[in-house]
Amino acid sequence: MKLDRRTFIKGAGAGTAGCMLATLPGSIAALGKTSISGSEQSIASICEMCSTRCPISARVVDGKNVSILGNKQAKSFGGAVCARGGAGHSQLYDKQRIVKPLKRVGERGEGNWQEIEWDEAYATIAENLNRIKAQHGAQSVAFSSKSGSLSGHLFHLAKAFGSPNTFTHASTCPAGYVVAAKAMFGGKIKRDLGNSKYIINFGHNLYEGINMSETRGMMNAQMEKGAKLVVFEPRFSIVADKADEWYAIKPGTDVAVALAICHVLINDDLYDREFVARYVEGFAEFAKEVKAYTPEWAESVSDVPAEDIRRISHEYAAAAPHAVVDFGHRASFTTEEFEMRRALYAANVLIGNIERKGGLYFGKKASKYNKFAGEKVAPTLAKPGVDNMPKIDAKRIDMVDEQYSLLWSSGGVYQSILDATLSAQPYQLHAWVMSRTNPMQTMTDRARIVETMKKLDFVVACDIYISESAAYADIFLPESTYLERDEEIVDKSGKNPAYYVRQQVVDVIGDTKPSWQIWKELADSLALGEYFPWQNMDTLRLFQVDKDTRLLADIKQQGWLSYGKPLMLRETSMVKDFVAQYPNAIEPDADETYASRLSFKTPSGKIELSSKKVEGFAPGRGVIKYREVALKKADELFFIQGKVAVHTNAATQNVPMLANLMSDNAVWIHPVTAGLFNISSGDKIRIYNATGSEEGHALVTPGIRPDTVFAYMGCGSKNKELARATGKGVHCGNLLPHVTSPVTGMNLHTTGVKIAKL
CATH class of the missing domain: 2.40.40.20 (Barwin-like endoglucanases)
Structure with a gap:
């Protein structure tokens, strides 16, 4: 068969022709013929086909299509997009995309909808939410959203409404490494994969779960710098295929191998004694605990050969500090997620790779960076706020157990919405407002989610499609795609300050709106408009840049602005370059680093391999340890x-x-x-x-x-x-x-x- 462009397009069309439904109310198909209009000049913006949100450059081509490329100003992203990013135009003018507000007619989940106008949608939502608030309190309404730019405005509405119950998707995906980092370092930490000489990976599949910057960094480390990649994962994934060594580890035993690596580093005196003595709290307790976690023990648990664990540990230490154990993202989750992520962090701490090339580092936002430079190298952004926001006395529904306290301000325990609805624990929920989140797919036990949706008095969904979760809503609010909307300037700082911005590329198709506008207008209907004093996105952006119109123009023109030189506090060459660049910079230490300036927002001010705080709210978990878990029955x-x-x-x-x-x-x-x-x-x-x-x-x-x-x-x-x-x-x-x-x-x-x- 000849495979040319004509054949490919014909085949692609055939791929979906047989599954098309009758025209959905409110869809692009229901509008009839539509055309693409917008800027024929490239506009710098931000992708949203996944949560990485890579910088892009996009334009309308001949009124028929949209070209989406990477923004070359963002060098770490390589000026490229992945397959998902390149498909943004396909989402934009998909005939099944919903572009008019809808209300449910019939039973929840039946799939029967009726087009309505925005005024009716807002009035219906306001009537129901205000009734529920009057009868059961504002806390009986939960608000959930995809994290990032989409969550800010919805959660602002939740606070104005008086509900503390705001949730992102954190507990269904990234919360494990976020919570572990909070406990050990006092906050988030980043990977410098591109400069690493030795990478140990426990299933963080950056070659499929693509993050353009980190994926390219790991590719460059492997292909250009000869870094060795060792992967422990139960299946031969793409990242395993690209590894130097792959071990088909038994699911759920990652923590055993990680602790065995720590055992070897300590037992064979391969760890960085000076770093540990200076920056680490609880080392003695941790060393005592891992004494029993030998490679031979780990082999009996994980099926990874002991001799390989020992050899890999020695190779890893030999590459230190320019080596890293990737702390992961998605992995083979178990109930011991907290111990697993802490064990991965511990293996990094022991070789002293913090603030070193190829290791782990903290983001350098403008305020911190400028203090080191002794001058204003990068502008700082203001955060729009409202002084008179209502005081909320009610506790969050996930505050039933203090052990989850590290997550309360980082997305919350999302699935607690199910417990509060079905079991009234700790109190009864009556409504759910969700924005671009699909718990039917990302949360566990789908049947329980369906039961929850059916029991609630009122459900609102804001999305691009009628997702599996939105299908159970009473009111559906159509959001504009990322190509059709403007948003605030976003801080994307890494080793130095950086900002980028999402900008509208094409004219809005149908009657959709950006979510920030939806929640502002809904606030008006809820009689909460005073808490949304900004007029539009231009107003918000000007506030962010303190009315510096030139700065705003530069950010909009370039799309990505990076300031200063990359800085890692314990990397001599980088500190030298930094000081040479900025004459008023803070004086380096005698070893020509900023090692004395490295601090951690933990109770001890150090990295905590053993935590009294954690022991206080989760007895028995102060020290990282292995616990056996039963993930399946013998015949499964x-x-x-x-x-x-x-x-x-x-x-x-x-x-x-x-x-x-x-x-x-x-x-x-x-x-x-x-x-x-x-x-x-x-x-x-x-x-x-x-x-x-x-x-x-x-x-x-x-x-x-x-x-x-x-x-x-x-x-x-x-x-x-x-x-x-x-x-x-x-x-x-x-x-x-x-x-x-x-x-x-x-x-x-x-x-x-x-x-x-x-």
Whole structure:
């Protein structure tokens, strides 16, 4: 078959023709023919096809399409976009995209909708929320949002309304490493993968869960600088394929190997004694605990050979401090998520790689950077605020247990919405307002989420599509895509200060609005307009730059502004360059570093390998230790999930271009296991457990442990509005039990399943 552009386009069209529904109310298709109009000159903006939000440059081409490229000013991102980023135009003019407000007619989840105007949508929401507030208190309404720029305005509305219950997706994805970093370092910390000489990876698949800056950094380290990459992961993922060494670790035992590495570093005197003595609290307690965690013990737990753990530990120490144990993102989650992430951080701390090239470092925002420089190198941004915001006395619904206190201000325990609705713990929820979040896919135990949605008095969803979760809303509010809206300036500082901004590239299609405008206008309907004093986005941006119109013009023109020289406080060459650049800079230490200026926002002011604070709110967890967990029954297989390069977990499966690239998620099964069930690749199978049952098809591959099966997240939607995604593949959330990990508040993403050939 000849494969040319004409054939490809014909095939792509055929890929979705058979699954189209009757025209959805409020969709682009319902509008009839539409055209693309907007700037034919490149506009600097920010992608939003995933949560990384890479800087882009986009323009309208011939009134028919949109060109989306990377912003070359953002050098660490390489001036490029990934497959998801390149598909933004496909989302923009997808005929199934909703571009008019809708109200539910019929039962929740039935899929029956009616177009309404914005005024009616706002009035309906205001009437219901104010009634619920009067009857049950403002705290009985939960607000949840995709993190980042989308959450700020919704959560501001929640505070004005009087509810403390605001949640991001943190506990379904990144909260583990965030909470662990808070406990150990006092705040978030970053990876300098691009300068690393030795990288140990526990399933952080940057070659599929792509972050353009970090992914390119790791690629450059491997390809240009000869860095060695060692991967511990139960399946042969893309990052495992690109590694020098891959170990098919038993699911849930990452912490055992990480602690064994720490054991070798300490026992064989490979750790940085000077760094530990100067910056670390609780080392003696930690060293005593890991004494028993030998490589031989770890082998018995994880199936990773002891001799390899010992050798890798020595190689890693030899590359120090320009080496790193990647603290991860998604992984084989267990209830010991907190210990796992702390153990990964501990392996970094022991080689003293903090604020060193190739190790870990803290972001240098303008205020801190300028103090070191002794002059105003970078502008600082103001934060719009309102002095008279209502005082909220009610406690959050996830404050039932103090062990989750590190998460209360970092997204919250998202799944506590289910407990508060179904069990009135600690009190009854009556309404849920959600923005660009899809808990039906990202949260565990889908049936429980459906039960929650049906029990609530009122549900509002703001999104681009009628997602699986939005399908249960009473009112649907259509948000403009990222190509159709302006937003605030965002701080993107790394080793030096940096800012970027999202700007409108195309004219709005249909009757959608940016979420910041939606929540401001809803505030007016709720009689809360006084708490939103800004007129528009221009007003907010001018406030951010303190009315410096030239600065604002520069940011809008370039899209990405970076200031000063990269700085790592304990890296001599970088400090030398910094001091040479800024004559008024703080005087370096005798060793020509800023090592004495390195501090941590912990109770002790040091890195805490053992924490009295943690011991206080989570007894027995002050010191990092191993605890055995039961993730499956004896007659079950481990079930794990992960990201794929062409999709974002729960948001892109209906985007035409990406649906054509991948519309299904085959279940990976080892040949030996498949043989036991007489299963071949492509066979229809059932995968099931006590939580749920799913039907899919098999991919028989040696790239998975015999005791484990795997599927990519985000497939198998069960609402008819997502025509391209509905019923395609296995719905992972329908198989995962409702379990919350201690301290981190994370959902459990590893469980046991059985399989059967259909």
